[in-house]
Amino acid sequence: MNDDDRTAEALRVALDERAELVEPGDRLAEILARTAPSHTAGTRWWMPLAAAAAVLAVVAGVWFGLPDRRDGVPAGTESPRPTASATSPAPSPTAPSPSPTPSSSASTPVGQPAALPVYYPAAIGDEARMVRLYREWLTAPGVTRDSDERTRARAAVALAMGSVPVGTDGYLGLWDGVDLVDLAVTTTGITVTLSGPGPSTFPTDTERVGVQQLVWTAQAAVGRGNLPVRFVLADGSVALFGSQPVDRTYGRPASREEYHEDLAPIWVTAPTRGQVLTAGRSVTVTGEACVFEATVSWQLLRGGAVVDEGFVTATAGAPDRGTWQVPLGTLDPGDYAVRVFELSAEDGTTVSAETTMPFTVR
Structure with missing residues (x-):
């Protein structure tokens, strides 16, 4: 495809x-x-x-x-x-x-x-x-x-x-x-x-x-x-x-x-599990979320190490289910995973929901 x-x-x-x-x-x-x-x-x-x-x-x-x-x-x-x-x-x-x-x-x-x-x-x-x-x-x-x-x-x-x-x-x-x-x-x-x-x-x-x-x-x-x-x-x-x-x-x-x-409160919809992306092309991660104040945190992992991170605001906050996207730009060839999560509104450290999606750039 x-x-x-x-x-x-x-x-x-x-x-x-x-x-x-x-x-x-x-x-x-x-x-x-x-x-x-x-x-x-x-x-x-x-x-x-x-x-x-x-x-x-x-x-x-x-x-x-x-x-x-x-x-x-x-x-x-x-x-x-x-x-x-x-x-x-x-x-x-x-x-x-x-x-x-x-x-x-x-x-x-x-x-x-x-x-x-x-x-x-x-x-x-x-x-x-x-x-x-x-x-x-x-x-x-x-x-x-x-x-x-x-x-x-x-x-x-x-x-x-x-x-x-x-x-x-x-x-x-x-x-x-x-x-x-x-x-x-x-x-x-x-x-x-x-x-x-x-x-x-x-x-x-x-x-x-x-x-x-x-x-x-x-x-x-x-x-x-x-x-x-x-x-x-x-x-x-x-x-x-x-x-x-x-x-x-x-x-x-x-x-x-x-x-x-x-x-589940957070989904990654693209890339999908095991997807191989073409090197030299910009990568955008997309997903859905039903989280407090529509705030979604993310990390780009390579070999288990965090190589990029940030947060994004979904189009709607809980209890509605919104969509979100994170442009990662062009990535070097290799195996990656994107971890997307919500931190607890109570203490800011407990992960209340998360998902990780592996993909490859080749």
Whole structure:
């Protein structure tokens, strides 16, 4: 995947996310008033409509020329550039490898691997006071961009329940001993059938997040937004982990300001895990955050040593979830990691949330 491919992938996701924020209203009267013929306008009344049509044609051309969106998570929670495989750090440069090219679906090569958004729980901060979700982009054998939504969702959920990806630290495997029996997708919801309920050994909130792990993963892989998810337990049990009932449907939080109930406070969305960047080109780190006063601290590490550091302000502070970016400039070839964290507002030294993302410049 070259830089042009990644740019197209980023544009595709950004457009989709922004589109989800649009709330249409009734502006017919206003449009008619603006485009109505007048004595001064003469026959030029049609020009605004022509201009609008031209803009629409351009937008449609860009939109439909981009690859299909495979991740339907609401705006602000999903980011481009999938990378790693389920068994090893991703090869260059970003995911999947190979990854979608910026062409129409008609010209997309058949059999091209699909990037699957998979969520994993991890304890947050020095005090590990809670468990929240991070997202990885993985590929699965036999799953391509031509695969149907059920195939993608089955593969993504199976990855979420399996071993954590190589090269990640701190991710928790909450579904040990439980198998994915089936997954069905209809126009009204997703049904996940599991072999059993899972162990009843975790705190209740961790068990809740474990269920949400599969909810976010299945919904994102299907790509149709907050589609209700129902669970069926093949052994006849009535509650996941013993505390989360199966006689109800599950979904993501209703608003961005509630995403902190499920998602880790800080994500790095680019570079992605194991990404190989081209030497001589400027590097920009991007991510999402739900932190106090929107303040995110960062360090650039090489060989474990800090080579650069600073802080950045996200576009929104807690409880909302904002985005942030740090331009690092041109880096020498080598292996790097970016550590992004929040310091406690109480003492200024305790790390209340953090994540580290390794990448290579070559």
